[in-house]
Amino acid sequence: xxxxxxxxxxxxxxxxxxxxxxxxxxxxxxxxxxxxxxxxxxxxxxxxxxxxxxxxxxxxxxxxxxxxxxxxxxxxxxxxxxxxxxxxxxxxxxxxxxxxxxxxxxxxxxxxxxxxxxxxxxxxxxxxxxxxxxxxxxxxxxxxxxxxxxxxxxxxxxxxxxxxxxxxxxxxxxxxxxxxxxxxxxxxxxxxxxxxxxxxxxxxxxxxxxxxxxxx
Numbered sequence: 001x002x003x004x005x006x007x008x009x010x011x012x013x014x015x016x017x018x019x020x021x022x023x024x025x026x027x028x029x030x031x032x033x034x035x036x037x038x039x040x041x042x043x044x045x046x047x048x049x050x051x052x053x054x055x056x057x058x059x060x061x062x063x064x065x066x067x068x069x070x071x072x073x074x075x076x077x078x079x080x081x082x083x084x085x086x087x088x089x090x091x092x093x094x095x096x097x098x099x100x101x102x103x104x105x106x107x108x109x110x111x112x113x114x115x116x117x118x119x120x121x122x123x124x125x126x127x128x129x130x131x132x133x134x135x136x137x138x139x140x141x142x143x144x145x146x147x148x149x150x151x152x153x154x155x156x157x158x159x160x161x162x163x164x165x166x167x168x169x170x171x172x173x174x175x176x177x178x179x180x181x182x183x184x185x186x187x188x189x190x191x192x193x194x195x196x197x198x199x200x201x202x203x204x205x206x207x208x209x210x211x212x213x214x215x216x
Contacts, residue, residue, distance in 0.1 A: 019080070021050075021052060021056065021060070022060060022070075022080075024050045024052065025046065025050045025052060025057060025060065025061070025067070026070070026074060026075075027050070028046050028049035028050035028051075029041075029046045029049075029050070029067055029068070029071045030071050030075065031049065032045055033068060033071070033121060033124050034120045034121065034124060037124060037128065038064075038068060038124050038125070038127075038128040038132065038135055039131055039132065041064070042064075043057055043058070043064055043067070046067065063134075065132075065134035065135070065138070068121075068124075068125070068134075068135070068138065069138055071121065072118060072121045072122065072125065072138065072142075075117045075118035075121055076117070076118045076122075076142075077114075078113075078114075078117060084145065085114070085146075085149055086145070086148055086149050086152060090106070090109075090110045091107070091110050091153075094106035094107040094109075094110060094153065095107075095152055095153050095156050096156065098160075100157055100160065100162040100211075100212050101208060101212070103153075103156075103157065104204060104207050104208050104211065104212065105204055107153055107176075107207070108180075108200060108203050108204040108207065109200070111180050111203070112196065112199065112200045112203070115182060115185045115189070116196065119182050119185050119186060119189070120186075120190075122142060122182040123182055123186050125138045125139040125142065126139050126182070126183070146177060147177050150173040150174075150177045150180070151169070151173040153173070153176060154169045154170075154172035154173040154176060155169045155173075157172065157211065157212075158172065162212055163211060163212065163213065164210075164211065164212065164213050164214075165213065167211070172211055175207075175210050175211065176207060176211070179203065179206050179207055179210065180207070188202070
């Protein structure tokens with residue numbers, strides 16, 4: 001074999017250890033970011049809470065913004081796979097469900113666990129956006145991605161002719177975007193202390209009433 005051919009060896013044990021370290025860092029970072037806010041949290045504190053050296057932390061995440069972006073990204077989709085929310089199987093299934101009532105139910109069934117994992121972190125980015133340009137970029141990107149998901153969802157409902165009379169796809173997307181916003185989740189789940197089930201039932205009912213043509 002030619003010396004010019006390079007063989008890339010991957011150690012499953014090493015990769016598993018690295019993944020476990022990232023998970024430990026994410027857990028520590030998420031707790032500190034939510035408790036103290038983005039600006040007040042330092043990389044040194046994250047390293048200490050995660051039980052890793054600062055060099056290890058910086059090797060994995062060169063900046064605090066990179067750490068926050070990774071932590072929020074994994075919390076949002078639930079894993080480290082590079083697949084956007086818009087391309088996740090469950091959200092595609094909701095979008096393509098032939099029964100509009102089922103479509104709304106499946107959409108909400110995806111959104112609520114997402115907020116349970118990432119809602120508090122999303123609000124951290126929103127609250128820090130005015131003071132930090134990196135967080136502004138993260139918050140703006142998240143808002144744009146959310147609107148994309150809402151727009152694709154209501155476009156399919158419009159194509160099937162199941163939206164309320166006079167409701168166009170863009171306005172329907174705005175309604176979904178507003179009612180399923182992390183801000184409203186924060187108010188009801190955290191400030192008003194609604195249970196997860198109560199919030200999920202309310203969101204499903206509200207979206208169905210606002211979007212769908214009444215059954216005859």
